[in-house]
Every structure is written in structure tokens, then in C-alpha cells.
Amino acid sequence: MSVSGHSKYIFSPGELKRKDSSITFINANGNNHIPIKNTRELYCLNEVSLNTKLLDLIARAGITLHFFNYHGNYCGSFYPKDYLVSGALTVKQATAFSLRRQEVAKAIVAAIGENIGEVLYHYYRHGSKELKPFLDWLKKDLGNMLVKMQDIKQILMVEGQIWARFYESFKYFLPEDFILNKRVRRPPDNPINALISFGNSLLYTKVITQLYHTHLNQSISFLHEPGEGRFSLSLDLAEAFKPPLVYRTIFDCVNNKKLQVTKHFEKKLNYCLLNDPGKKIFIEAFEERLSQRFEHKVLRRKTSYRTAIKLDGYKLVKYLVEDKPFKPFSLGAMV
Secondary structure, X not given: OEEEOOEEEEOXXXXXXXXXXXXXXXXXXXXXXXXXXXXXXXXXXXXXXXXXXXXHHHHHOOOEEEEEOOOOOEEEEEOOOOOOOOHHHHHHHHHHHHHHHHHHHHHHHHHHHHHHHHHHHHHHHXXXXXXXXXXXXXXXXXXXXXXXXXXXXXXXXXXXXXXXHHHHHHHHOOOHHHOOOOOOOOOOOOHHHHHHHHHHHHHHHHHHHHHHOOOOOOOOOOOOOOOOOOOHHHHHHHHHHHHHXXXXXXXXXXXXXXXXXXXXXXXXXXXXXXXXXXXXXXHHHHHHHHOOEEEEOOOOEEEEHHHHHHXXXXXXXXXXXXXXXXXXXXXXXXX
């Protein structure tokens, strides 16, 4: 078991049990006590059994339980009942989806482009001059393209173009073993796809947990199509945070050789998996970045990426209730 701040990660098979008013994880190595007071999330990255007594305890404590499968992909969450449910806000959120969906979707895509540009500029300054055409496109052309877009399908096409060109840029600053030829998700077929899938899944669960503590309805989204059986609003608000959280973590772990193809990946016939030591390295780096504090230019105080995720939820609430402009997280707002 690994502990990082408010998040607890379980890597080995075992059993989660309630013992009085606390949580115990039992496996071949013995019993591990998990304090409820400082726990917001539990991650099960292996086969774990539990019962309704435990679920009742963590629901009352407001703890979210996330499950991942063998491939390292997110399976689902045990989500305590909404304690901040708001019928009035849900109506406003649904109305905004019907009347102003494109406005929010454009803001999210613009934030994706802006934050990717900030991340790549670091490598441009350190010698990857081949990135200049893409950086110029993000800075000069993307905004003009989005202004003209009126249909959600067009906006999604622009988003897809941003990510495709971003993936293409990896060859200019990553080792050959981690160059991305094609984005493959389920299951990932090479080391870089495995890292992206695992990192995106972790970020998605972080957003789920943060939005649980707002009045927003997680099933009503704007960029992603609202669908059955997923928190599509969390997918929306995760997008702006992928460049600084998921991809910066990947680039740091790969370029500094914290993660190596021969040591931290299992290559099978048609898929590639991050092994347990690799997951631990990545999670430690991801959690460290998530907790990193920075001076926020707008707020004029120090905050963390974890808090910034919740703040994006509050920004969306203000957009829905007070009609204030919605601008997702920007790396440019950091000092």
C-alpha cells in the first residue's frame, strides 16, 4: 500500500474491511490501518474484496473509492451520495448545455491549446526548434479557428487536431523508445500509450473527487457528449489539466530515466502495460506535481493543482449562476 496525502493506493491483492470506525487492509503481509480522517480517496489497483459495512463507513466519511483493471485502466468508482445536490443548479446546467454548449466547449479547447503551448515552450527554449510551427499555430491560428466554429462537431475536430499535432511533436524531445506513432487506448500497445492511458485515468478520478465537493451535476457536460455510466463533466474539466499534470509527469519521468522500457513495462503480444514498480514511480511523481503549490496571478495567493481543479468547478458554477465568463485553468496564470 502507498500513501500520498489524502490519497491511498493499494497495489497488492487483499481485503478491505471495516474495523470499528476505521479501515483496515488485510493481505499476506498483515494488517494495514488506513486513517479515515486524512483520507479522501482510495485506489484499488489490484484485486480487492470488500463488503457493504465498509462501503457504509466510507460513504459517511465522504471517501471516493476508485477501481482500476489489469491493464491499468479506470473501471469505476464507488461514489458517496451527493451531499451538495442542487436541483436549481442542475436546471441551469442543463439549460446551458442546450443553449450555450459551444461557448463552454470552445473555452475548454482554447485552454488545452494554451497549456500545451506552455508545456512545449520549455522544450523549444532548450533546443527543440522544430516545435516552432506548432507553437505559432497554437498562438496565432487556434483562437481564430475557434471563433468561427458554431457546431460542436467542428469544435471536436479542432480539439482532435491539437492532440494529434501534440503527439506528433514527441519525437523532438523524447527518447526513441517513447515516441508515439499512434494513440491507442484499450489496451495501449506501447510504453508511451500505456503512460498516457494510466495518467489520464488518474487525472479523471482526481477531477471526480474534486467535483464531488461542488454543487455541479457530473453527468451534464459540454465538450464531451453526455453519456450513460460516466462522469462526462469530469472528462471536460480534466482536459485543461492534462498538459501540466499528466504530460509533464510523463516527460519528466521519461527524460530523467525514472521510467525505463526494460524495467517498468510488460510487453505482451498486442499490448503494453506499466508494471507495479512503474506505477508506483509514476503515481509518486504525479501526486507530487498535483500537490505542487504556485502563486496564482488572479487569486494572488499560493494554491496547488489539486485545489485548482476544484476552482475550475467553482468557475463553472459562477458561469452558470452569475453569467461570469468561464476560463479553465491556465498555466499562464501561474507565477
